[in-house]
Amino acid sequence: MENNESVLVNVESLSKSFENVQAVDNLSFQIRKGEIYGLLGPNGAGKTTTIKLILGLLEADAGDITVLGLKPENDEVEIKNQIGYVSEEPLIYKSLTPKELFNFIASIRKLDGAKVTMKLAEYLEGLGAIEYYERLISTLSRGNKQKVQIIAAILHDPEILIMDEPLAGLDAKSVKVVKEIVDLHTKRGGSVLFSTHIMEVAEDICDRIGIINEGKLVAEGNFEELRQKANALGENVDLEDIFLKLTEQDESINEIVEKLRTTMI
Template identity: 45%
Template sequence: MIEVENLVKTFGNKSVIKGISFTVKDGEIYGLLGPNGSGKSTTMKILAGITPPSGGKVLVDGINVEENPLEVKRIVGYVPETPVLYESLTPVEFFSFVGSIRGISRGGLEERVERLVRAFGIENYMNELIGNLSFGTKQKVSIIAGLLHHPRVLILDEAINGLDPRSARIMKELLKGFKEEGKSIVFSTHILAVAEAVCDRVGIIYNGELIAEGTPEQLKSFAHEESLEDVFLRLTESQEEVSSIVKALREAF
């Protein structure tokens, strides 16, 4: 379970997160959505124990992220928006490094790597330097690294970004399986149809504030819209702007 209470994050004089609160239950996929610069990725880094909060309280499986970030990192599987990898290593070497940091036995690591590598179809890249891989393949390496230790909590920031359709489908099915196992999952994506399909509840963050929260159906009903995408655009004041831009482009061409 994840509990966020009045979370604040500032960088210098700039407030990036302005007192947001939400809860993610065990066995729940919570979609944290927001436009670029909204504070979404910063929030997820705090949940993962990577960035300290400036105020408020965050508990991940009962552990205070400010007081014990290392313990939070131990139980969390985190996939960042942009893969952060050692590009001078091969995937084989990188997974071995991750396994040693996570304390995974050699036999257990080999079994988990083999299973995940086969699922995401990167068998032919295991001995290539990570720096030479495509963005999509790097993303798969990042996802596999985040799942190797069987984390109790998953923080997935744009995890399907750059994935081919097959791998994106596998990722969505894995999320459903993790939910059935009782894991708490925070998931962000700019593909709102995916969020609508896989998330139990959704929180929309805008300018550092949580402006709406509920199931996709509740949000659609509240905003009198037919899709989560339309809800998002309406609540973030983008709908009229998008319509205006599209109209101007049509007239130009």
């Protein structure tokens, strides 16, 4: 393991299965201070399960997780104080308005009222969320619920942001604002775990990527390193090809395309 101070999250030989599915299989990676680490993999690769294990929402079968020197099995509450979590499915209190939700978060986390008001004004304006500030969350569109969830996750200035497919359902302007939020967060020394199944999103946002397939880490590095791996496979192999190859999606795609051709033409 690297110098402890530069590693905010350490995941070592982590495994988790559900009945007959090995969702996470001997997975190891680290998230360093000030970086955006991308967990990139196809649907069902094990990204959400890994995140839930880090948050202490699931119990691992084997392996070790350390978050800021804390263990999820012993320090779940303290870890949650240090993490801002944007889940894949918005889990937020749907019978509240965004205003009520943010007030609730500020009160349970004992946040400074003046600071919260200032930050909220910026986030609400940046994400274009002021117009539905006092509408019930249950009545908002998926993208707008997602914006509320993102603001709720960053309101307490957590050290680590864990974002599970956070851009899903967001319009172009909000995607840009979220990218800016993530960027500013790391510039202040925070870290981000960013899960996505879209390679271009990982390329655009993440400093380092772990490509995950069937619960295993199949490649890791920054984009230059991954590109070099792609080049080593052949001249005309681009990053999309290596991602599809490593995650065993390439052959099935060719088959699907072939079948579609025969049924649609």
